[in-house]
Amino acid sequence: MSLRINETRFLKNLAELAQIGATAAGGVNRPAFSEADLTARRWFANRATQAGLYLSVDGAGNQTAEWRPGEIDRPKILVGSHLDTVPNGGRFDGALGVLAALEAVQTIQESGIALPYNLEVVNFTDEEGTMLGLFGSQAFAGSLTAQKLQQPRGGRQQLLEGMRRLGISESGSLTCQRNPEDYAAFVELHIEQGTRLEKANVDIGVVTGIVGIRSFWLTFKGEAAHAGTRPMADRRDAFWGASDFMQAARRLVQGRFYPGVVNCGRIALEPGGFNIVPAAAKIALEFRHGTETQLDQLEASLLTLAQQAAQAHQLEVDVQPLDLVRAAPAAENVMLAIESAADELDLSHTRLLSFAGHDTQAISPFIPAAMLFVPSVDGVSHNPKELTKTHDCINGANVILQTLLRLSE
Ligand SMILES: [Zn+2]
Incomplete structure (x- = not known):
């Protein structure tokens, strides 16, 4: 032909x-x-x-x-x-x-x-x-x-x-x-x-x-405190949990989920001030992969990492699922x-x-x-x-x- x-x-x-x-x-x-x-x-x-x-x-x-x-x-x-x-x-x-x-x-x-x-x-x-x-x-x-x-x-x-x-x-x-x-x-x-x-x-x-796309709001919750007087060792800083989580998420996806991708495109800290330890860190999390099975595994691993990062800083984490594309x-x-x-x-x-x-x-x-x-x-x-x-x-x-x-x- x-x-x-x-x-x-x-x-x-x-x-x-x-x-x-x-x-x-x-x-x-x-x-x-x-x-x-x-x-x-x-x-x-x-x-x-x-x-x-x-x-x-x-x-x-x-x-x-x-x-x-x-x-x-x-x-x-x-x-x-x-x-x-x-x-x-x-x-x-x-x-x-x-x-x-x-x-x-x-x-x-x-x-x-x-x-x-x-x-x-x-x-x-x-x-x-x-x-x-x-x-x-x-x-x-x-x-x-x-x-x-x-x-x-x-x-x-x-x-x-x-x-x-x-x-x-x-x-x-x-x-x-x-x-x-x-x-x-x-x-x-x-x-x-x-x-x-x-x-x-x-x-x-x-x-x-x-690729399918899944997205979540993840909110790490700690305690607001004076950013000067509260000793570092005693802080429950919500941002520390969020940032540790994102670093771990990047390593996880690059190491175990290639060619999948993960992104945090937005973060909101509350109450929000130079002199206040953040009580809440809300992040917009999105991740993509080729099959629903891979997405299920990736989602479970990411949510486990979020729990671990929260525990390490004595925080709670709130998980709110948003839209998904299969x-x-x-x-x-x-x-x-x-x-x-x-x-x-x-x-x-x-x-x-x-x-x-x-x-x-x-x-x-x-x-x-x-x-x-x-x-x-x-x-x-x-x-x-x-x-x-x-x-x-x-x-x-x-x-x-x-x-x-x-x-x-
Ligand atoms: Zn086109």
Whole structure:
């Protein structure tokens, strides 16, 4: 199967799309629901229709373009990403995945190869969360809820206005869940947005999953005291407990939970004064890892460390769990297809975890899914300077093409 994409057409599409919402700094400003987003959607719809694909838009504004050579009712393989960007973002985040999918499907269509599946290119709405992160992919997979629509991070009023501009509604977005039996697999190409591939000089990253995230408020409680007269040995300083805990947490995660991560992004000391030993230290703790099992083990170990740090300074510790994002492991058969595709193209590859969120995370609990990364120059992303070299873009699109062929075997 020596089929390869049409590089000229693919690069022309990438360059053309980058003009929609283009900024003076060389980036792209195309937040979901903006005028630029609407223009990009029309552009995509035109390209897909010109290519002879069946275009449809669902209740969440997700655009799909289906290659339907035979019967309509055959199972499908879904491939794509998102066309929206963060404010003043780059040219490759999301756009590369949609255009590689379009190009791969067009190439297969033109080749005359007969496949047992229909192929469906997707542009998911608002991946970046201008209003609500993974809005479209969650709606697709049936995990969008009325509650999430009540408190979108972009503001409720703004979301409703955006939906009106797009011609969609709340009820429409809550009822457009697909039937998972219609889909055999989903595959997404994306830029890495980090430096692991570049540093290792590897062409393709095969993503084993998207990390889950757990967060807690931990409050260490001691006793307020005069910061001059209370002898050091007699203090129950809440901050000492919190800081000992964070140091121990860092050693634990680096030593036993690689490549997991832990962070304290906020600390509040009370009562709060130069001359008062803190009675309470409240810290915002977040940690990420690749599977729910690893997250369970990491959580138990961190909470044990917090108890130990509290005891060492005669403190109590209060544990308040906050939101969590479930880990989204990739499907082994789709990862194997990506690896076999990279081998066919003589591209080096390695397995890695994604520490950033992607549409695949919403889709993978729903249908077998995996994603692949291509290198980002200096790891720069969500920035006008975001860059993936042309040959890496082409490599990624060819891997998508070959992966679709393998998933169809
Ligand atoms: Zn993205």
